[in-house]
Amino acid sequence: MIKLLRYLSTKRSFLVFVFLELIALVLIIKTNDYAQLKTHDFQTAIAGSFNQKINIINRHFYLQIYNDSLLKQNTYLLKQLQNRDQNTNAIPAVLPGQYQYIPAYVISNQYNLQHNTLLVNKGEIDGVQPDNGVIATNGIAGVVQKTSLHYAKVISILNKSLKINVALKNTNYSGFLQWTGKDPNRFEVIDLPVNAPIKKGDTIITGGMSGIFPKGIPVGQIYGYHTVPGRKSYVIYIKSFADMTDLGPVYVIKNRLKTEIDSLKM
């Protein structure tokens, strides 16, 4: 026993190295584990409060840009409202008040990794829940993954594991948006049927099938496409309208009827 202890003391730095690497490995693996739930709140609270402080400083430098983008968005919303009032005979795609919009600020934005996430400064206390959509001022930004009391962790659309239902504007042909993993502003849409009348420059919008985003939010513009050999579908390359590296004010979208819709899909 004494010999063993003496031997171990000569290898102390190696043991410390193995021990610390094991801790790191646990921290990484726990992202798929129940244990992550327990540490998540602590980690989010630290990252949240730290980034909030940094964000408060940064926000002052970008006030003019944020104001301009908010003005543009308000104009767009007012126009939408006007159009809706004019088209009173059309069958509404959503019920009045089905989607609730919660304004929030992005306080941490990753775009360098393959599985990027965002942190927004609204949480359970504000009514944000997992599976709520998040839109930026000019496009979609992601889907809420987890929430703490005051913050929410959002799976960014710059995350290779996220697929979002999208459609070709003015048609009902839909497919799935996914990130290519390289340029933060370029994406691909897969599984869009070959009989869809597409051309370069067409707009891709949210499809509304998942119940996370309402139909019609602009996503991006087509700059290329090709058919998939052996499958009757297109792969379309799009450039997003939203600049994912410059996110400030966003809206969390809450579908009040999502649980009811999902229960019927089962």
Added chain:
Amino acid sequence: MKNRVKYIIILSVFLVLQIIWFNHVRLFGYFTPIIFIYPLLILPLQKNESLNLFLAFLAGLILDLVSNTGGIFVATAVFITYVRKIYFMIFKNPAQNIDDIQINKIAITQKILYISVFVLIAQIMIYALDAFNAGLLISKWQNILFNTLISIFFIVFFDLVFFNPAKK
């Protein structure tokens, strides 16, 4: 002890720079320099190695907490801090004793090679652990390469300008 405090201050400054500025840099579209490993690379080889590992662990943990990246930076920081000694065992002059090597006194070409090797190791680890898929490294080699080159540029710049003026 005085030396140790100096290294802790340098590490803190590089961590702050990485968190506040370099994490948000996106050179040529999508390349982000990783500079926080520089202070870990210049830690003395001979002194308390366990303490060096704890410093690396702490630095990685702070970065992971503010970046929400689990333990990616912890694993990378601890790994490169530990394998430095193995690197010098392999590449040192055969007549030289490992305990005589002082990182701040090695020739500039050797130092750039040393920095380059460890920046590349750090980039590969960050990408592999993020994706948890070694196969992805092949498709991401361009990102790893350019991130490495840009990180080496900044680290060598800091080394020459601030920490090694005599060898300019």
